[in-house]
Amino acid sequence: MKVITTKGVVKIYNPDKIPVKALNGVDLEIEEGEFTAIVGPSGSGKTTLLNVIGGLDRPDEGDVEVGGHDIDAMSDNDLIDFRKQHIGFVFQAYNLIPVLTARENVEFVMLLQNRPKKERHERAEELLRAVGLDDKMDKRPSELSGGQQQRVAVARALAPKPDFILADEPTANLDSKSTANLLDIMARLNEEEKITFVFSTHDQRVIDRARRVVTLVDGKVATDEVRG
Amino acid sequence: MLFRLAWRNIWRNKRRTAITAASILFAVLFATFMEAIQKGAWGHMINSVVNYYYGYVQVHQKGYWEEQTIDKAFPLADSLKRLGEKVPEIRQVLPRIESFALASTGEHTSGVMVVGISPEVENAMTSLRDRVSEGAYFEDNEAAALVAEGVAGNLGLSLGDTIVLISQGYHGVNAAGKYPIKGMVNFGSPELNKQMVYLPLPVAQYFYGANGLVTSLALKLDEQDDIKPALKSLYQKLDTSAYEVMDWKDMLPDLVEAKAVDSAGNVIVYVILYLIIAFGIFGTILMMSKEREYEFGVLISIGMHRRQLAFTVWLEIIMLGLLGALLGILASMPLVWYFHVNPLRFSGDYAAAMEKFGFEAIFPAIFEAHIFLTQALLVFVITALLALYPIFKIRKMKPVQAMRA
Ligand SMILES: Nc1ncnc2c1ncn2[C@@H]1O[C@H](COP(=O)(O)OP(=O)(O)OP(=O)(O)O)[C@@H](O)[C@H]1O
Ligand SMILES: [Mg+2]
Numbered sequence: 224m225k226v227i228t229t230k231g232v233v234k235i236y237n238p239d240k241i242p243v244k245a246l247n248g249v250d251l252e253i254e255e256g257e258f259t260a261i262v263g264p265s266g267s268g269k270t271t272l273l274n275v276i277g278g279l280d281r282p283d284e285g286d287v288e289v290g291g292h293d294i295d296a297m298s299d300n301d302l303i304d305f306r307k308q309h310i311g312f313v314f315q316a317y318n319l320i321p322v323l324t325a326r327e328n329v330e331f332v333m334l335l336q337n338r339p340k341k342e343r344h345e346r347a348e349e350l351l352r353a354v355g356l357d358d359k360m361d362k363r364p365s366e367l368s369g370g371q372q373q374r375v376a377v378a379r380a381l382a383p384k385p386d387f388i389l390a391d392e393p394t395a396n397l398d399s400k401s402t403a404n405l406l407d408i409m410a411r412l413n414e415e416e417k418i419t420f421v422f423s424t425h426d427q428r429v430i431d432r433a434r435r436v437v438t439l440v441d442g443k444v445a446t447d448e449v450r451g
Numbered sequence: 452m453l454f455r456l457a458w459r460n461i462w463r464n465k466r467r468t469a470i471t472a473a474s475i476l477f478a479v480l481f482a483t484f485m486e487a488i489q490k491g492a493w494g495h496m497i498n499s500v501v502n503y504y505y506g507y508v509q510v511h512q513k514g515y516w517e518e519q520t521i522d523k524a525f526p527l528a529d530s531l532k533r534l535g536e537k538v539p540e541i542r543q544v545l546p547r548i549e550s551f552a553l554a555s556t557g558e559h560t561s562g563v564m565v566v567g568i569s570p571e572v573e574n575a576m577t578s579l580r581d582r583v584s585e586g587a588y589f590e591d592n593e594a595a596a597l598v599a600e601g602v603a604g605n606l607g608l609s610l611g612d613t614i615v616l617i618s619q620g621y622h623g624v625n626a627a628g629k630y631p632i633k634g635m636v637n638f639g640s641p642e643l644n645k646q647m648v649y650l651p652l653p654v655a656q657y658f659y660g661a662n663g664l665v666t667s668l669a670l671k672l673d674e675q676d677d678i679k680p681a682l683k684s685l686y687q688k689l690d691t692s693a694y695e696v697m698d699w700k701d702m703l704p705d706l707v708e709a710k711a712v713d714s715a716g717n718v719i720v721y722v723i724l725y726l727i728i729a730f731g732i733f734g735t736i737l738m739m740s741k742e743r744e745y746e747f748g749v750l751i752s753i754g755m756h757r758r759q760l761a762f763t764v765w766l767e768i769i770m771l772g773l774l775g776a777l778l779g780i781l782a783s784m785p786l787v788w789y790f791h792v793n794p795l796r797f798s799g800d801y802a803a804a805m806e807k808f809g810f811e812a813i814f815p816a817i818f819e820a821h822i823f824l825t826q827a828l829l830v831f832v833i834t835a836l837l838a839l840y841p842i843f844k845i846r847k848m849k850p851v852q853a854m855r856a
Contacts, residue, residue, distance in 0.1 A: 274851050280851045303751065303755075303757075304754070304756075306754050308754075312749075312752050312753055314752075314854065317745055317749070320456070322456065322459035322463050323456065323459070327452075331452075332753055334452050335755055379753070380753075
């Protein structure tokens with residue numbers, strides 16, 4: 224089943240001044256259960272593509288369908304609720320609310336969905352265990368390493384049982400050990416829980432572990448390679 | 452949870468929170484203190500001026516104040532003397548007969564005001580006995596006069612001399628009399644000092660040919676707050692077609708105006724004070740909004756609605772404002788109380804000038820709940836309004852832009 228479909232997506236920044244075509248006709252389909260890396264040189268449009276897929280930004284041309292929904296047709300408020308329900312986000316850094324503990328951060332989205340307390344608690348613990356943070360649940364982000372923070376961010380992104388997770392350079396600020404560790408967790412979640420991941424990266428070690436690699440050049444898909 | 456989030460965010464940058472709360476605290480403290488002293492000083496001043504002679508309320512025959520003549524004297528009925536029994540706020544009823552006369556010694560002549568008073572009752576309000584600088588206070592029926600020092604000086608009279616008074620009495624009768632000077636009285640006010648002559652009431656009534664009549668009743672009340680209820684019952688109990696009832700504001704419009712001018716001047720100080728506070732708080736809010744832009748972007752991205760986010764941020768600032776205002780009240784209470792119990796006391800030229808007019812140069816603070824509440828409320832409202840700024844920011848914010856910064 225396709226979870227993401229983009230057709231001829233164009234995104235132009237600064238249309239009034241010097242226009243920048245960040246995306247210049249992107250056609251892409253992502254199937255459920257994929258483990259896809261979006262790669263390409265700096266400025267090639269990786270972040271923009273993830274933002275458009277995630278409904279954080281609207282394309283100027285083309286269609287974006289997520290889980291069978293045309294997200295372009297949604298109002299801003301509906302889109303927020305849609306994101307909360309269907310899409311998990313992991314950003315490059317500073318994902319977490321600094322004044323909340325790891326557990327509270329994970330619970331936060333479920334809280335916004337008005338899930339009962341017991342369910343929130345149990346799921347937060349289960350997810351934090353899944354990312355290997357059993358003993359750090361009540362620590363605040365400032366008490367966690369960068370890698371641990373990114374693992375909490377993955378746990379939080381998973382909390383509402385989204386259709387897929389979008390991660391924009393999730394390892395950019397991590398050392399190689401933490402990078403490997405985060406990738407292990409993501410790969411395991413992908414294999415065991417069938418979680419769909421779409422992540423952008425510059426890091427060859429991360430690219431090596433992807434099962435599909437989509438390369439963007441100047442806002443277009445240059446190559447799309449699926450590995451065994 | 453949103454509350455918890457807001458609450459924890461307050462303590463996130465402890466130093467900034469402390470500075471903001473402290474600035475709100477000092478604003479409340481300063482404003483409260485200023486208002487308490489200002490109101491207290493005026494209260495004390497008015498109290499002194501009013502009890503110096505006029506009293507908070509007076510009753511006359513209708514039309515007397517417009518045209519102050521002995522012909523508008525009225526009988527001092529028993530029911531009037533006992534007004535205090537019907538109107539609980541009235542502590543004393545001071546009957547007076549007042550008019551002008553010529554005082555002479557043969558060589559000198561001078562215009563004076565001859566006031567007939569009931570010695571004990573008069574003293575209860577104006578403390579006239581304390582003003583006797585030479586000689587002694589007089590008794591109810593004594594045919595003797597108390598003369599202001601200025602009058603005595605003008606006429607070259609001294610204690611024990613006789614003062615001769617000539618005037619037009621009630622309905623044009625000739626009024627003439629001579630009285631031994633039993634005491635000299637000293638008034639700070641030069642106005643009173645050069646014209647006051649007191650006689651016991653029956654003696655003055657006889658002098659004016661107005662037996663049993665008075666021109667005014669000054670009413671002694673405990674405090675300004677009693678004026679309203681007193682006036683209300685007086686209007687019910689008195690025949691308002693025959694009598695006029697006036698409070699000090701009607702009788703002393705200059706004093707009312709002086710107070711208004713002073714208050715207007717203070718409004719400017721308050722406005723400046725509040726502007727300073729507002730800018731301070733706004734600076735904090737501005738910095739906070741800027742700093743957290745990225746975080747706001749993340750929160751909206753992961754599915755927090757703008758209104759939820761805005762509410763949380765607003766709540767945070769409101770709590771901070773509330774905290775500062777509360778601490779401000781707590782801090783100002785002992786301070787104001789201290790100056791309530793130990794009034795500011797002026798010394799030097801200013802005090803000397805005031806004392807010359809018979810006033811103590813003291814500025815007691817008033818200690819009243821409404822002052823703390825209004826000041827704290829004002830500061831709080833300012834904070835609440837300023838807290839709207841991040842709400843507007845959040846409404847317009849694009850998460851992608853916020854997170855690019
Ligand atoms: N909000 C914006 N306003 C103006 N230009 C933008 C904006 N966002 C992106 N761009 C431009 O669009 C192009 C694509 O940017 P994008 O961030 O998607 O690249 P990227 O592939 O993620 O790069 P990097 O690897 O450096 O993260 C760039 O030229 C960038 O300068
Ligand atoms: Mg990028």
